[in-house]
Amino acid sequence: MKALIIDDERLARKELVKLLGEHSSVEIAGEAANADEAEQMINELNPDLLFLDIQMPGRSGFQLLESLDSVPYVVFTTAYDEFAMKAFEVSALDYLLKPITPERLAEAMHKVSDKERMKSARTRDKKLGLEDQVFVKDGDRCWFVSLASIRLFESDGNYIKVYFDTNRPMIHKSLNALDEKLDERAFFRASRKHIINLSWVESIEPWFNGGLMVKLKGGDKVEVSRRQAAKFKDMMSL
Amino acid sequence: MRNTLVSERKGLTTFQDEIRVVKDYLGLESIRFEERLKTEFDVAAETNEFEVPSLMIQTLVENGIKHGISKLTEGGVIQLKAFVADDKLKIQIRNSGHFVINGTRKKAGGLGLENTRHRLKLIYGDESSLRILNEKDNFVLTEVIIPHLHKK
Numbered sequence: 001m002k003a004l005i006i007d008d009e010r011l012a013r014k015e016l017v018k019l020l021g022e023h024s025s026v027e028i029a030g031e032a033a034n035a036d037e038a039e040q041m042i043n044e045l046n047p048d049l050l051f052l053d054i055q056m057p058g059r060s061g062f063q064l065l066e067s068l069d070s071v072p073y074v075v076f077t078t079a080y081d082e083f084a085m086k087a088f089e090v091s092a093l094d095y096l097l098k099p100i101t102p103e104r105l106a107e108a109m110h111k112v113s114d115k116e117r118m119k120s121a122r123t124r125d126k127k128l129g130l131e132d133q134v135f136v137k138d139g140d141r142c143w144f145v146s147l148a149s150i151r152l153f154e155s156d157g158n159y160i161k162v163y164f165d166t167n168r169p170m171i172h173k174s175l176n177a178l179d180e181k182l183d184e185r186a187f188f189r190a191s192r193k194h195i196i197n198l199s200w201v202e203s204i205e206p207w208f209n210g211g212l213m214v215k216l217k218g219g220d221k222v223e224v225s226r227r228q229a230a231k232f233k234d235m236m237s238l
Numbered sequence: 239m240r241n242t243l244v245s246e247r248k249g250l251t252t253f254q255d256e257i258r259v260v261k262d263y264l265g266l267e268s269i270r271f272e273e274r275l276k277t278e279f280d281v282a283a284e285t286n287e288f289e290v291p292s293l294m295i296q297t298l299v300e301n302g303i304k305h306g307i308s309k310l311t312e313g314g315v316i317q318l319k320a321f322v323a324d325d326k327l328k329i330q331i332r333n334s335g336h337f338v339i340n341g342t343r344k345k346a347g348g349l350g351l352e353n354t355r356h357r358l359k360l361i362y363g364d365e366s367s368l369r370i371l372n373e374k375d376n377f378v379l380t381e382v383i384i385p386h387l388h389k390k
Binding site: 008009010011033034055057058 | 269270271272308309310311
């Protein structure tokens with residue numbers, strides 16, 4: 001997982017980098033010396049984990065967290081114990097008092113990986129598979145449609161066209177958001193515009209530029225972009 | 239540290255020794271802050287034999303670091319100037335930053351300074367003084383005036 005170290009003291013960062021060398025699961029994506037630097041790096045690098053000092057010149061570690069849209073896992077690192085309550089309030093994973101010992105850091109990393117495991121288990125459980133049914137409403141008409149019968153999702157502006165039987169109702173959602181909810185073993189993101197139901201695939205032909213042309217049962221044809229074609233081959237090959 | 243314990247009993251130390259402690263202290267902070275901390279000393283020789291409450295100057299310098307330098311992204315300067323004027327020892331500590339006058343008096347804020355004032359008064363009475371003020375745009379001046387103790 002990608003981690004960002006935020007501390008105004010270079011030597012403190014260096015020490016933590018050294019200690020983290022023992023933990024192969026962590027890749028240090030960057031180091032920031034203050035909240036402003038950190039905010040920029042978080043937006044660019046999208047780290048999974050922050051090691052965050054609290055007292056820094058300019059904005060504090062807490063103020064940094066307040067300004068983030070999505071907050072990664074946070075492990076506070078500070079020389080003071082007086083912020084522990086507040087750290088608890090912002091649901092930090094752990095609170096390391098400097099000087100940080102290797103044993104204590106290992107404990108913190110345990111918490112991080114536990115949390116990570118729980119999260120991935122939860123998201124897997126929540127994903128929608130072929131056996132699930134979804135509610136679709138378009139204008140006056142409603143359907144409670146089984147995902148198994150939906151062969152194709154096509155994005156159209158801010159809407160998604162849902163193809164099943166002879167219906168094509170529109171739902172107000174982004175294809176990216178939908179993609180995240182669907183089980184990747186049943187549905188495949190063919191391109192920027194399309195998600196296909198793999199159980200509806202009838203035939204596949206090589207297409208231009210290393211892409212693929214997928215024909216679905218019922219006659220719909222969907223082009224798979226080159227990038228996604230490579231991923232498709234990767235996922236579906238023996 | 240042994241140094242500290244011995245002098246604790248006396249309560250007073252020569253200004254020369256106190257300056258040595260301050261320099262040691264700033265040496266440590268320089269390791270911590272690296273290029274963010276610059277220090278300048280301008281200490282007149284005739285100040286050496288004045289007796290000062292031990293660790294008082296160190297405490298004031300530490301204040302300058304804690305409230306001044308450590309709050310500044312780019313860091314700053316600590317200047318210590320000491321000289322004799324009107325037969326009294328005048329110590330001026332300047333640090334980059336802003337002195338917030340009683341900004342928010344919560345937690346232990348201001349307690350250290352209050353203690354220092356008490357200590358001065360107990361030892362020297364009204365002949366001593368301590369003041370802190372903003373100087374120029376971005377400097378804080380801490381000035382301590384200490385009389386000759388032996389003459390009394």
